[in-house]
Amino acid sequence: MKGSNEEDINTISLILKGDVELYETIVRKYQQRVKRFCFSMLYDDALSDDAAQEVFLKAYRALSGYTPEAKFLTWLLRIARNQCIDMIRKRKRTATQNLEEISPAHMSADHVAVNRPMQEIGLENRQTIEAILLGLSDSYREVIILRDVQGLSYEEIAKVLECSLDSVKAKLRRARAQIQEHMRHFMDTESVIREGE
Template identity: 35%
Template structure:
């Protein structure tokens, strides 16, 4: 759906044609559910959170700023919803996701993607903070640009890039620890040979 069509649908909804919100749900329901699922690691919670996201979006549609991409605005609502759920359950475990090395380490990407539900990945992810997991999920799983993430998290690009590098390094370190290998073995072929202290 192009931006003009989406803007028109939003305008129609705000004018009282509320059944058109169904089109927005059809467009974004699956990606929002998957984002919630990756953040929360629980199918039922992800389903409930996805419904809450769309309910909150519908209620707040009159506050939407068209200068921000609609999808980014919706992900910000999803992020806030997931953080609320996490707080309520006191930071329970998250579902793991495959890791994307910023240094174009495709071998590692494919290995981790192939072992998506690997218990080692789950253990490594559980050692990261909620903020670190969220950043990696938005960047790697949801394939969001730093510009989009900065709008979602209200942080500048330079800060996000530094946080991403630190989070990625922590993930590699924890993954190596739970796997029982040296950290630089995780990054073979990437040029990343520094061991972690």
Template identity: 30%
Template sequence: MEEQILIKKCQADDAVAFEELLGNYETMIYNLTYRFFGNHHDASDVGQEALLRVYRKIKDFNGKSSFKTWLYRVVSNLCLDEIRKRKKRKDSSLEEAKESGYEPLAGDVTPMENVLQKERFQLIQEILLLLTEEHRTILILKDIEGLDYNEISQVLNCNIGTVKSRLSRARESFRQKLATRPKYSVLIEGRVQHGM
């Protein structure tokens, strides 16, 4: 069914339409929450909260931006709220999960079959978690999720000049942290591409 029709149905409290509509975005939302928190436990919990928030707020969606951009805004804001709350409580999601004795894995399924891929995946996630929320958010949106400057300015509710300068600082911060890692050169080998 066409997305606009599904959105109208959702706004008329049709829960079945909501499952159909958001079923198309659940992977995107899970990826986003995973990047913010770096573990499946929090990604699952916050991802579920995010979808519940979308369900409650979908009547506020007015079509001024695309539905996808609006979703990014709602989910990113929830992730940032949660990170700030945890900072106030002075706890760490990862430590919390470890203390409770587990990190639920994503079933028996893993898309990363070789060691290099797994190491690269872990390295990126570790460095992302070392960045400030502001820098982590913009790198997730631009370089991992592939949003353009205009979309990011809508998600973050700031102007394009701010997006550019923040992105520049975030990339530099990521690069510096990456350069201190011993396996950095192996992991990026073969990725240099000239000719912009």
């Protein structure tokens, strides 16, 4: 995907000149990455689909404000992050849902599995990864997703999260330390079980 930003910039300039149909190439190119990012924040398949659609609409409406200083994906993920934060806040205000149902950090692995029918959850490893991920604070999980799933550089993550480079490095270091600790504990436990078998 690297090196394609110039292509994006050309496409965007044509869209801004009136070739609306070209926006479809942008949507096709980034739909999965935006959806995955929304999913990692909302933990609800249908909701993250709606969120991703809204992201592309908002991006289209704000397209003239995009400056090529940042990669288009970075800009798009910033919109996605704000969209997800808005949706989480709105849900928090809804009386029918309580806080435990909303915050991914408080959700159980079972709840996640129910909301993700396309996932073939059942592997012990995956459930462990899920539990570790959900055990991280929102800001740590966010930075891990941007780095390990979206493959962004430290500088790009700083742009998406609108924070300093040092803050990104610190969050990533602490998140990795927690992950390492949990993973090693899990792997040790698993090897003990295997030895017992």
